[in-house]
Amino acid sequence: MEVLSLECVSSQFAICPGLFQPSAANDGLLSRLRVPGGLLTVTQCEAIADLADQLGGGYVEVTNRANVQIRGLQSTIDADHLARLQAVGLASPVAAIDALRNIMCSPTAGIDRQQLLDTRPFVAAWNRYLTTRPDFAVLSPKFSVCFDGGEAVSVRDRPNDISLVAVAITDAIYFRLHLSLGDRGASPCDTGVVIQPEESLQLLIAMTEVYRDYTMQKLGNSSQRKPRLRNLLHDWGLATYLQAVVQRLSFLPLRDGTKSLRQNEKIDGNSFSDAYNHLGIHSQRQSDRSYIGCILPLGRLETIQLRGLATLASQYGSSMLRLTPWQNVLLSDLPTAQIAVVQQKIEQLGLHSSATHPHGAIVACSGTTGCQSSATNTQADALALAAHLEQTIVLSYPVNIHFSGCEKSCAQHHASDIALLGVAQEGEASYHVYVGDDGSKFGRSLYQNYRPAHLPALIEQMLRVYQEQSQSHETFKSFVNRYKIAELKQMLIASDRHLIGARQQN
Ligand code: SF4
Missing domain, CATH: 3.30.413.10 (Sulfite Reductase Hemoprotein, domain 1)
Incomplete structure (x- = not known):
């Protein structure tokens, strides 16, 4: 692991903030911590709460990528705090790549009754790999990867450069490759490319390396801005990009014209959106276990609430909080028999959990x-x-x-x-x-x-x-x-x- 020093921290403020490169805001500096998959351990919650209390404004915000950001910092985060965040796995061992976007998965990954596969190991594997590649720091900090395991709480429509979406095809589970081909903020589009789940890391490495080479070429041509992956796709076209990717693979991805039932579902918000279905009480795929989705007003969580939720997660759950891309938080693995007690304690922290609450x-x-x-x-x-x-x-x-x-x-x-x-x-x-x-x-x-x-x-x-x-x-x-x-x-x-x-x- 890279030993941190204050020199790691940029003296310039970033437009897209990371942990090592804060951005300047009206209320002070803003630092953003990547939380792969939105999964936070109780130990990580404590480190974040300490940091927000000691250097920030006494609260944190959950972002629409399930990151945590700390506002109101009056100076850059000191080396002691950075070292502690690294020790609990919240800061990348390689400072240069810490600003890359968070890796997204469903907040109900591994507990969702409808899921096709548990995407958490894929998130962890890609995050582990990413942190060994300082050469990827050249990429746009908006470069983003998502894994959707077919959960009822779906993230496949979230804007991401690359989404790997689990589908069932003739009794086997695959990932279909979705790419951001449309306008900014649009959902990724299905490319028809299908891979085995265990091939996903190799595919992501190849896709990222081709994108890295394109980025270096553009920057070498004195381009002012780091290109997005969608710029490459618009320049080259999907087929040329995929050809360049396949040359780096030891396997041949499948092309599949058929679409599974879930693929054909329309994502247009005209049916009652699933987006807020994660709020309130829900049964998990594990028998006798439930989760509660809590509303964070505008994604904001006071440190006393963060500590309170972490305590509940230790006492009743699996010592884990799950942040959502809808700026809320789930408390999971709760014994169903004790769910009413936990809900009452959540209310005592000043947090609501009804999907129809105005917040x-x-x-x-x-x-x-x-x-x-x-x-x-x-x-x-x-x-x-x-x-x-x-x-x-x-x-x-x-x-x-x-x-x-x-x-x-x-x-x-x-x-x-x-x-x-x-x-x-x-x-x-x-x-x-x-x-x-x-x-x-x-x-x-x-x-x-x-x-x-x-x-x-x-x-x-x-x-x-x-x-x-x-x-x-x-x-x-x-x-x-x-x-x-x-x-x-x-x-x-x-x-x-x-x-x-x-x-x-x-
Ligand atoms: S949308 Fe809001 S936060 Fe973003 S640039 Fe505009 S005013 Fe600032």
Whole structure:
């Protein structure tokens, strides 16, 4: 293992933060820790909580790649803390590659009743290998790999450069190769390439080496930016890339035109999204064991809560927390007979676990407290909305509401049910309000320049109209997509009059 010194830490601040290279934010420095597969041991939780208490703001954030980030650092992390993080396996032994994106898998890998295979050993193997290859540091820090084991809590639609998706074909389990071929934030596409699971490490090495050579060639040609894998695919085309990869393999991947049932499932959010199915209590594939999915409001966890969850994991579970790419956390391997006790203790930590709790599906980027590009205080506005909805409405299904401080949309790349885009209008912060989906980045424009203080009442109104007028089991997105924007506005006005009338009668 490389012995750390402060010289390992870059004196320059990174745009994509890692542990060794923090980025500068409005509230101090921001360091991000890779947590492969989102799996955190109790010992790792303690090291993170100590670091956040001693050098950071006393809380951590779970990101949409199931990383942990620590905000509010007033200086770069000192050598003692870095050495401790390395000792518990939270910092790469090779500082140069620590900024590469987290390796993703389903947060229910190994415990999911529907899974085809347990992807955790594949995550561990790829992470172990990656940390031995300092030459991969030349890659874009956004280079990302995902393993989907066919779990009910699926991650195959998460934006990743490479996804290996488990499928069953004639009684055997394979990985199908999915690649990011579309726009930024789009789900990876099925390439039709199929491999045996035990061939996955060799395939990933070959794919990464070809991408590394392309990157070095581009940088040698004085390209300013490190290319993404999707740039290579656009330049060369999929067939040429795969040819170059196959030349480095000792086996021939299969080409499979058939698609399994799960492959044919549409991932468009029109059926009730599985994304929040991990919240609440669920049985595991192991008999007499259950897991609880806990909501972290905007991914935030106070260190006292982190320590509390770690204690529960030690006392009742398998001394492990599972972070999710939806910025929540699972407590797994709990004896089913004791699940009510654990749930009560989670509530005592101030955390909820119902999928329909307003906090469950509200997402916000760091906003003005953390980002200079933000027009609005997205975090404060999102918390105010969640508090308002908690008091005023009971949701039957999760409704995904996304606050973004600018067009970049860091917190969520896929379409939401309701998107709120921060804008500065003549020096005043406001939001453009979008609903549903029309193929554009944020959805269909409903209102422009809506004042933050008026948003909670508007969103409550929208949810009431949806609950009163939607068809059975219709998603919010499908409901709003059925109507023209003028019709939706008319429904909101009529509902508002009805509410005012009811209030006057009272
Ligand atoms: S979406 Fe914009 S405002 Fe929000 S964190 Fe990203 S760059 Fe900053």
